[in-house]
Amino acid sequence: MNFIEARKLVHEYIRRDEDDNVESILTALDEVNLDVKEGEFVAVLGHNGSGKSTLAKHLNVLLKPSGGTLWVNGKDTEDADNLWDIRQSTGMVFQNPDNQIIASVVEEDVAFGPENIGVPTTEIWKRVEKGLKSVGMIQYREHSPNRLSGGQKQRVAIAGVMAMEPKCIVLDEPTAMLDPNGRREVLEAVGQLNKEKGVTVILITHYMEEVIRADRVYVMDNGKVVMQGTPRAIFSQVDTLKSYRLDVPQITLLAYELRNAGVPVPEGILTRQELVEALCRLY
Amino acid sequence: MLRDITIGQYYPADSVIHKLDPRTKLMATMIYILSLFIFRSLAGFAAVTLGLFLVILLSKVPIGYMVKGLKAIVVILLITVVFNLFLTPGETLVSFWKLRITEEGLKNAVFMTVRLIYLILGSSVLTLTTTPNQLTDGLEKSLKPLNKIHVPVHEISMMMSIALRFIPILIEETDKIMKAQLARGADFESGNLVKKAKAMVPLLVPLFISAFRRANDLALAMEARCYHGGEGRTKMKPLKYKGADGIAYLLIAVYFAVVILLRRFL
C-alpha cells in the first residue's frame, strides 16, 4: 500500500447562517486521487484557491473529508483512534514561520512535538539535537526565534517536525514569505532530508523552480487534480499549464519560445545546463 | 516607546540565583512582597533592604539595569507620594496655601515609596534571573494542586508562555501598522485625549485582525504537532530541586521570621 492514498477525496466548506441553514457550499476538493509512495518527493502546484492547503490539512487530519477516503501510513483518517498516530507520522510545516514557533528558545520549540507525544526526557534531548543537526541549526539551539531570519525560523520549524520522527513531511508553501536566500536554505534542507533520511516529502508551492527536484508533480485547479507526472512531462506542456494560470520555469519558457521560433531544441528542458547542452549539440 | 518595556526580560548570567529552581524563586518573591507589608520600623526597613540587596548582589545583575525598570512606575510613585503627603490626617508639620503636610503623612509617603520601589525591584529579580519558560513551568508546577478544583493550570501556563513569545512580535507589528497608517496621513500625536483615542482605531483594527489570524495559525500548528493539553505530556527540562534550593528555603524562612519578630518587638 502507498504511504498516502486518497480516493475521490471531497471537501466542502459549508457556510451557515445564524439559524444553522446552509448558506453556501464551496467544494474545495473535488474527487481528488493522490498516491504517494514512501520516500518519494512530490510537489503540488496550483493557482491561489485551488485547494492545495485544504488537501495538505487533510493529510495531517486537521480537516476531515466530506466524501471519499484518505489513508495515511496504512491508517484510515476517518477513524478517530488513528488521529495521533497519523499526526506523528506525517508532520506539517506551514507558510508563516512566526505563527508556528511556540517556545521562546529554539531547542525548546523543537522539543514541543516530542513532549506532546510523551517521549521521555533523555530521549527528547537526543531528538532535539538530531532534529536541529538535520537542518543545520544546531549552533542556534539556545537562541530566541525572534532574532532568526525567515529561512532559519522555517528550518527550526522543520527540525521541530523531524524531532517527532515522522515518515513524511507536508510543507505548505514554506518559502512563500522568504527571500531568495531563505528559500534556497529551506529547499536544500528539505532535499537533504528526502535524500539522506528517506523522508517522504510533499511540497506545496507557487514557485516553479522549486518543483524541478521533485519526483512527481500534481497540478491542481479549482479543487481538482488536473495534471500529474514527472516535472519534465509537466513542464513540456506549457500551454496547458498557462490555461491553469501557472508559469513554467524561465529556462523551460525560453526553450519553449525557441522551439516556437523554429529552433529544434527538445521539449521539457528544466535547467540552464540542459539548454546549453541542447544548443551546443545543434550548432 | 513600546520597546522600553522591561517586564519579563531575562538577564543571562551565571549566578546562584539564576540556578535556583523557579518554584523556589516564586516562593521567595511572594514571601518578600509579604514582608514588605509587614515591616513598620526602621529596623524592619533595614532587614528588607539588606535582604533585597544581598540577593541582587548574588544575582550578578547590575543594579543600574534594575533601576531602569523603575522608570515605568515613576508616575505611580509620584501620585502615591502626593496623596500620602497631603491627605493623611495628623500633626501638621508645614502648611502653605490650603495644603498641609503631616508627620504621619511624611512617614507614610516614605514607607509607601520604599515599599513600591522594593516591590518592583524584588519582582524584577525574579523575572531577570528566570527565563519566561522556567517561570511558567514553575507556576504550572507550584499551582498543580489547584487542578483538583478544576483550575486549568496547564492551559493557563501555556497561554502565558505563548503570550510572552508573541508580545515582541505584536509590538513589532504595531510599529509597522503605525508607520503604514502614518504614511497614509494618520495623526497619532495631536489633539485632545478623545481625538487621540479615535486615532487609535485604525491601528487597533488591523492589529486585532492579525492577532486573530496568528492565533488561528498557531492553534493549527500546535494541533499538527500533536498538542492535546497537559495530559501525558513529558518535559524536555523537568523541574528538579537541588541542594541550593533547600538552603534557599531555609534562608527564606529565617528572613521571614526575622521580619515578623522585628514587627513584634522593635
Ligand SMILES: Nc1ncnc2c1ncn2[C@@H]1O[C@H](COP(=O)(O)OP(=O)(O)OP(=O)(O)O)[C@@H](O)[C@H]1O
Ligand atoms: N476555512 C475556510 N472556510 C471557507 N472556505 C475556505 C476556508 N479555507 C479555504 N477556503 C476556500 O477554499 C478554497 C481552497 O482554499 P485553499 O486554501 O485550499 O487554497 P490554496 O490552493 O491553498 O490557495 P493559496 O495558494 O492561496 O494558499 C478557496 O476558494 C478558499 O476561499
Ligand SMILES: [Mg+2]
Ligand atoms: Mg494555501
